[in-house]
Amino acid sequence: xxxxxxxxxxxxxxxxxxxxxxxxxxxxxxxxxxxxxxxxxxxxxxxxxxxxxxxxxxxxxxxxxxxxxxxxxxxxxxxxxxxxxxxxxxxxxxxxxxxxxxxxxxxxxxxxxxxxxxxxxxxxxxxxxxxxxxxxxxxxxxxxxxxxxxxxxxxxxxx
Amino acid sequence: xxxxxxxxxxxxxxxxxxxxxxxxxxxxxxxxxxxxxxxxxxxxxxxxxxxxxxxxxxxxxxxxxxxxxxxxxxxxxxxxxxxxxxxxxxxxxxxxxxxxxxxxxxxxxxxxxxxxxxxxxxxxxxxxxxxxxxxxxxxxxxxxxxxxxxxxxxxxxxxxxxxxxxxxxxxxxxxxxxxxxxxxxxxxxxxxxxxxxxxxxxxxxxxxxxxxxxxxxxxxxxxxxxxxxxxxxxxxxxxxxxxxxxxxxxxxxxxxxxxxxxxxxxxxxxxxxxxxxxxxxxxxxxxxxxxxxxxxxxxxxxxxxxxxxxxxxxxxxxxxxxxxxxxxxxxxxxxxxxxxxxxxxxxxxxxxxxxxxxxxxxxxxxxxxxxxxxxxxxxxxxxxxxxxxxxxxxxxxxxxxxxxxxxxxxxxxxxxxxxxxxxxxxxxxxxxxxxxxxxxxxxxxxxxxxxxxxxxxxxxxxxxxxxxxxxxxxxxxxxxxxxxxxxxxxxxxxxxxxxxxxxxxxxxxxxxxxxxxxxxxxxxxxxxxxxxxxxxxxxxxxxxxxxxxxxxxxxxxxxxxxxxxxxxxxxxxxxxxxxxxxx
Ligand SMILES: Cc1ncc(C[n+]2csc(CCOP(=O)(O)OP(=O)(O)O)c2C)c(N)n1
Numbered sequence: 001x002x003x004x005x006x007x008x009x010x011x012x013x014x015x016x017x018x019x020x021x022x023x024x025x026x027x028x029x030x031x032x033x034x035x036x037x038x039x040x041x042x043x044x045x046x047x048x049x050x051x052x053x054x055x056x057x058x059x060x061x062x063x064x065x066x067x068x069x070x071x072x073x074x075x076x077x078x079x080x081x082x083x084x085x086x087x088x089x090x091x092x093x094x095x096x097x098x099x100x101x102x103x104x105x106x107x108x109x110x111x112x113x114x115x116x117x118x119x120x121x122x123x124x125x126x127x128x129x130x131x132x133x134x135x136x137x138x139x140x141x142x143x144x145x146x147x148x149x150x151x152x153x154x155x156x157x158x159x
Numbered sequence: 160x161x162x163x164x165x166x167x168x169x170x171x172x173x174x175x176x177x178x179x180x181x182x183x184x185x186x187x188x189x190x191x192x193x194x195x196x197x198x199x200x201x202x203x204x205x206x207x208x209x210x211x212x213x214x215x216x217x218x219x220x221x222x223x224x225x226x227x228x229x230x231x232x233x234x235x236x237x238x239x240x241x242x243x244x245x246x247x248x249x250x251x252x253x254x255x256x257x258x259x260x261x262x263x264x265x266x267x268x269x270x271x272x273x274x275x276x277x278x279x280x281x282x283x284x285x286x287x288x289x290x291x292x293x294x295x296x297x298x299x300x301x302x303x304x305x306x307x308x309x310x311x312x313x314x315x316x317x318x319x320x321x322x323x324x325x326x327x328x329x330x331x332x333x334x335x336x337x338x339x340x341x342x343x344x345x346x347x348x349x350x351x352x353x354x355x356x357x358x359x360x361x362x363x364x365x366x367x368x369x370x371x372x373x374x375x376x377x378x379x380x381x382x383x384x385x386x387x388x389x390x391x392x393x394x395x396x397x398x399x400x401x402x403x404x405x406x407x408x409x410x411x412x413x414x415x416x417x418x419x420x421x422x423x424x425x426x427x428x429x430x431x432x433x434x435x436x437x438x439x440x441x442x443x444x445x446x447x448x449x450x451x452x453x454x455x456x457x458x459x460x461x462x463x464x465x466x467x468x469x470x471x472x473x474x475x476x477x478x479x480x481x482x483x484x485x486x487x488x489x490x491x492x493x494x495x496x497x498x499x500x501x502x503x504x505x506x507x508x509x510x511x512x513x514x515x516x517x518x519x520x521x522x523x524x525x526x527x528x529x530x531x532x533x534x535x536x537x538x539x540x541x542x543x544x545x546x547x548x549x550x551x552x553x554x555x556x557x558x559x560x561x562x563x564x565x566x567x568x569x570x571x572x573x574x575x576x577x578x579x580x581x582x583x584x585x586x587x588x589x590x591x592x593x594x595x596x597x598x599x600x601x602x603x604x605x606x607x608x609x610x611x612x613x614x615x616x617x618x619x620x621x622x623x624x625x626x627x628x629x630x631x632x633x634x635x636x637x638x639x640x641x642x643x644x645x646x647x648x649x650x651x652x653x654x655x656x657x658x659x660x661x662x663x664x665x666x667x668x669x670x671x672x673x674x675x676x677x678x679x680x681x682x683x684x685x686x687x688x689x690x691x692x693x694x695x696x697x698x699x700x701x702x703x704x705x706x707x708x709x710x711x712x713x714x715x716x717x718x719x720x721x722x723x724x725x726x727x728x729x730x731x732x733x734x735x736x737x738x739x740x741x742x
Contacts, residue, residue, distance in 0.1 A: 014306075069365055
């Protein structure tokens, strides 16, 4: 099962290596990892999606806490969360499919951010499932290039 | 050139040559002097180190410092010596090596300290910041290399950070679960001017640790003890780290509880304490192993359920027991064995509270069972007049009045020492447990002797292990360290041979040490007295001579390569699947 951990870390050099090194050394599988500075410039937030049963997640969490640079670890899988990924997808289009593709982009609330003679580049945000679904749909037209950010997540406010 | 211009040069000019830097290093209050001053304020008396180009400013500053510098013959030894110094004294050990090869030579020592949770501050020289990352002369990424084997590490990029970083490093190394902390010190940082005062407080936002255990859980544990019929206390290195030995003993006596220890736990309870069933695990006593297998309550204190104890078979370890696990490191709890009653906290504080809450359980039947096992399966050896390791170790205990610090290397001799050396107190049995580092012994004995200059220090070593750090004989001589070396010379890599003998049908492979030197002559070459002993009836006399002779002494005991460490639970077998037969 996949778990999403929000790991607040000190914004210091080498922190990413420490955290990712911990995962590789102890044999935990990182599914995705995103990291960026928070509103507090001293802290960064890592969103780490990791595969494992509850015992593995407990160990991962405890081991992360042991790192001197780790401020806080929250398992977002246990909470009601909003999560998002961003994808950029370049799709092959011909004159007879262009309209169809544009309509699909519209349905998924994507945006065309670049256009070539025979291709469109589409930006899409959403949860993982939505992006998966869109990618599946685009496959029949031919995907030329695809990049995804991996998940970022935040707990829902309780009011 | 005035100072501010010099500083500007060091900071900005990538073309600056290293000779230039050196000429800048000396006059001002620089990083090196600041470093030594803060070490001094941390109470550091000794540094084990080895110089090199990137540390010239520091070695220069050392000449004017009251901190004593000890020069071993290899950087790995510097770490082992600091490690054992920390184990024996209970203080933080400090070691130092130059950039590149010096730092890289420390890696095994650092890993060794990390595995046994020893508080160390490791200082490494580094190339100047403007050369970092350019594969410059004697550059290695030591913080990168040691990330998985340090509790924390720093690369100092600004000399003004030195006082804060050193203060933090000592705090991190010695609090919570102790461990090695590395500080990488670029050459220009050592030479740069510092004005920053020594901070009075540590302010680490993200570093937390627990000390006091949860009272509810401790009460729960007391309840479980009151109800148990077959309790066992399982004591590890954490008991010694927290200084909980005395309180543990009180608890054992108050409730008349049986105890087993790990290799790291040796000394937490005196070997001869009547409630002590011996070491548990691969070479533990049969009674200890049966007891853990059979108990209904396992009170695990400062242990990490290492696979040398559990055989890696967590589903077969103490299966009938409710497990109380007391440890300062939350990540140890549930890592290997599920704890029914987890208590995160310092062993001493937890036991103090536990002691006020316990009601002794009625366990006479259990004691009867344990005593009958002890009678049936004593730790024994054939007393047939041969010169065997057990005789030597028992004589050693007698002659030292069981007060000596015993340091071991790694191999059969280490396990015999764990089984047969009587150890009376905490911090008196020093061994490389978690990593099992051959070559640890001699430098560790040096560190131990520095920690207790007036105590008798025995090194129990093997002919394989000793040769991995034999150059340290020179260090023992240079500093007049009266270490008594008990060499169990079997001409082979005994422990490996034993496993090939018992598990691989005597297909011996690469265990023969045929070109062994004459160790007594070798000792003589270093200026150390020595004596070869080939017969059992000379053991006592030889040991007495060694102890009576001032300075270091090497006793070269000839033992048979066929001696085996028994009992023996092969890795991957349950702890009751014990090989106890003579062959
Ligand atoms: C640095 C290192 N290399 C290899 C080993 C594997 N090893 C464990 S015990 C042993 C043999 C030790 O021989 P010796 O020091 O002569 O002691 P004995 O077992 O004969 O008492 C070896 C090779 C080790 N523990 N450490």
